[in-house]
Amino acid sequence: MQRPRFLPDNMSLLLLAVVLTASIFPCSGSIALGFERLTSGMIALLFFMHGAKLSRAAVRAGVTHWRLHLTVLLFSFALFPLLGQLMKPGLLWLLTPELTMGVLFLCVLPSTVQSSIAFTAVARGNVAAAVCSASASNLLGIFLTPLLVSLLLSNANAGHSALDGIMKIVLQLLLPFVAGQIARPWLQAWMEPRKDSLKMLDQSSILLVVYVAFSEAIVQGLWHQVAPGMLVSLLGISAILLALMLGLTTLVSRRLGFSKEDEIVVMFCGSKKSLASGVPMAKILFAGPSVGLIILPLMLFHQLQLMVCAVLAQRYAERQDT
Structure with a gap:
């Protein structure tokens, strides 16, 4: 049976369950410290596996389409942050400073990888170009996101220079990713029949980081700071x-004259933000209980983008080719 278009996906339901669990049973003290160390190892493993899964042939196939990739990158790292800055006065009026910071952080994140490629495939778009654009967005995001955080959220990120953030992300995310790429020839045959298990590893890493972040925020009184009306506003x-x-x-x-297949790539890769990259980056770039509040806008945006893009992908798929 086909999943109804607006039914939340399994990952979104798991995220909701983790937030509820952290709200009722938050970890603290030595247990929280143990979970912190575990999440660091899980995140490194997560990006190692991402590196090992990324097909070099698919990336090479789409690399020559530079106009499309540049367009996607400009949307992700220029126009999206600009919109966030233009909305900032209204955000500060409607939301707490931490949630405002979370919306601005959302705006400087890279695109998603798996869902952008999946929606492009469903919509009969240029899948090779989507692989290249989404991957490039995530790799460049390792450097651009900390830089933009330093420029646009300077007050919130006091004590952390752009270089500090980049170095931390390079060490904790990029190096494992590169190691995965190097190990890919030896791991590819082993990984292929274990895609479902590896997907569970991806999701478990994100869920663990969310649980630890929300636990710390709950201990500091998260739900006393976020009223129901504020969630609706968010x-x-x-x-x-x-x-x-x-x-x-x-x-x-359309103004740039892209084909329909390339238009699909720009739309899906340029409008979406990565939960898989955003949650680990937030853990590295922001300290203390504010992390739980900062990732809350990203979690809501993640669910919304999946539901809306699923409908759009299906509509593109049903188009008549001329």
Whole structure:
């Protein structure tokens, strides 16, 4: 049976369960310290496996389409942050400073990889170019996201220079990723029949980081700081951001003369933000209980983008080729 279009995916349901668990049974003290160490190891393993899974042939196939990739990168790291800055006065009026920081952090994150490629494939778009664009966005995000955080969230990130953030992310995310790429020839045959198990590893790493971050935030009184009306406001802000980016990516793609297949790539890769990269980056770039509040906008945006893009992918798939 086909999943109803607006039914949350399994990962979103698991995220909700983890937030509820952290709200009722938050970890603290020595247990929290043990989980912190475990999450660092899990994140390194997560990016090692991402490196090992990325096909070099698929990336090479899409690398020559530089106009498309540059367009996607400009949407992810220029226009998205600009929209966040333009909305900042309204964000500060509607949200707490920590949630405002979370929305701005969301705006400087790289694109998703797996879901962007999956939606492009469903929509009958240029899958090779999607692999290249999404992968390039994540690799460049290792350097660009800390730099943009330092520039746009300087007050919140006091004590952490852009170079500090980049070095931490290089050590904890990029080096494991490169090691995975190097090990790919030996691991590829072993990984192929174990895709489902490896997907569970991806999800477990993210869920563990979310649990630890929310536990610390709960201990510090998270739900006393976020009223139900503020959650509604946050969902509305996420919807506005997503609608603007979907509209702009489509409009610009057509103005630049991209084919329908390439338009699909720009729309899906340029409008989406990565939970898989964003949660580990937040853990590295921000300290203390604010991390739970900072990743809350990303979690809401993640769910919204999946539901909306699933509908759009199906509509693109049903188009008549001329």
